[in-house]
Amino acid sequence: MRMIWRKEMLLTNQLKNKNLFSTSEESIVQYINDHPKEAVAMNIIELAAAAYSSPSTIVRMCKKLGMSGFSEFKLKLASEINSFILNEKRIELDVPLEKGMDQKQVAQAFINLHFQALTDTFNALDYEKLTQAARLMMAADSVSFFGKGPSLLIAEDFQYKLLRLGFSSVCETLEGFQGASVRPNKLKRVAVFISHYANSIDVQERMNELRHYKIPIILICANSYSPYQKLATLCINIDNEESRIKLGSFSSRTSMQLVCDILYGLIFESNYEKNLACLVEYETYRNGIRAQSK
Numbered sequence: 001m002r003m004i005w006r007k008e009m010l011l012t013n014q015l016k017n018k019n020l021f022s023t024s025e026e027s028i029v030q031y032i033n034d035h036p037k038e039a040v041a042m043n044i045i046e047l048a049a050a051a052y053s054s055p056s057t058i059v060r061m062c063k064k065l066g067m068s069g070f071s072e073f074k075l076k077l078a079s080e081i082n083s084f085i086l087n088e089k090r091i092e093l094d095v096p097l098e099k100g101m102d103q104k105q106v107a108q109a110f111i112n113l114h115f116q117a118l119t120d121t122f123n124a125l126d127y128e129k130l131t132q133a134a135r136l137m138m139a140a141d142s143v144s145f146f147g148k149g150p151s152l153l154i155a156e157d158f159q160y161k162l163l164r165l166g167f168s169s170v171c172e173t174l175e176g177f178q179g180a181s182v183r184p185n186k187l188k189r190v191a192v193f194i195s196h197y198a199n200s201i202d203v204q205e206r207m208n209e210l211r212h213y214k215i216p217i218i219l220i221c222a223n224s225y226s227p228y229q230k231l232a233t234l235c236i237n238i239d240n241e242e243s244r245i246k247l248g249s250f251s252s253r254t255s256m257q258l259v260c261d262i263l264y265g266l267i268f269e270s271n272y273e274k275n276l277a278c279l280v281e282y283e284t285y286r287n288g289i290r291a292q293s294k
Helices: 023-034 036-041 044-050 055-064 070-084 103-123 127-139 150-164 201-212 250-270 272-293
Strands: 142-146 169-171 189-195 217-221 234-237
Touching: 023 036, 023 044, 023 055, 036 044, 036 070, 044 055, 055 070, 070 103, 103 250, 127 189, 127 217, 127 234, 127 250, 142 150, 150 169, 150 189, 150 250, 150 272, 189 201, 201 217, 217 250, 250 272
Parallel strands: 142 169, 142 189, 189 217, 217 234
Antiparallel strands: none
């Protein structure tokens, strides 16, 4: 299968795909993978010499990655390796721990992993899609959230934040109830799917039902090859290479949580004074209830 690379995909992930590059390009890719900071500081002549290659081969590699040339390639790579600040190498997503780590090293591995995920996600944000998604949600009478496992927790958190602003929103947590919530009603609705892989039969069935009822769908996922992207009205894809064999959904969860927090922030910012007043009113009411119960 031919791999199609999008410019918003992380270069550090693209450079791991050996099938993408020719034999003459492999030495360049290997050098950049082994010495990313040094490569960013080099000009094209210096990199060609260090990798035992030629400037024309480097330019060809850059264009294969969707870049206009070496200058754009260096700028994008430099923005990504900012995530190395807390560590000299990128953290392995599936198993971020190494055998024999002490307590401090375990803690450091996780802070590095989360920082890396936040930086990678921030560097690849599509602000136009985020704005479109926020507008779809604000234009709806009700927002329906869908998710399973760790993604469901992110969906519930998003729903709770919207409820505090006075938005009508639904997030069914029990198996079977999500299907029932798809049925049409008189409200103008939008559906938000939060899913790492977005490739299960459940996701497909829910999306097809929603499309049947002409309900707009926003898909937030970490799988650029999800077969159901085409079913969504709008897809916000997070470039994350976690596999199913992993210690936990640490990196993908952090990335998807950041995207949802940004969407919430855009919604809040759209009517700042009103939304701030809603929060104050909500917390004042809750504090009053607590005081009465004492």
